[in-house]
Amino acid sequence: MTIEDANPSSTYAKLLGETAKIDWQDLERFFAQGKLLSVARDLDLVSVAEAIANDDSAVVMQWLSSGLVARMPGETAADYAARKPELWAVVVSPWVCVQERA
Template identity: 55%
Template structure:
């Protein structure tokens, strides 16, 4: 039997959208951006942040699968302007580069 996604997961999925780095720059300036590693499920990470799952979030932070975007990361995103997905989990905006499958 396949496990059904939680209501929160479904809500976050519906609030996820494509966005440009230019649109995200004000959130970067406020220190409110978290980059989600490309191998992670953006929505699952957002759900863990929303549910304050400290153990899982800590593990991702330790392994750099979740990290605050620093100045070098911001400059890279500005230069490359890759396609991005973002979802808000106040006070954070979680962002991930879109994979071209």
């Protein structure tokens, strides 16, 4: 564990406190507005939100180009609507970052 891991930034701590379990039906309007970002399960949801909040474009672009973060695809939205999986979300205006939890 590094010192950074032991002492998260104030932005990370704030976003962590704002992260919550949410139902797909509560996210549908953000999907319809094109403001929903899907975050891969192997990324830390709060770290992604922090990078967006801090405008860390190099890291965000790397995630986007690798497909680890993406605007919610229609197929994924339909899957979530059908399955109703456990989802966690955090808002980094204008985006809502969402991640399925196993």
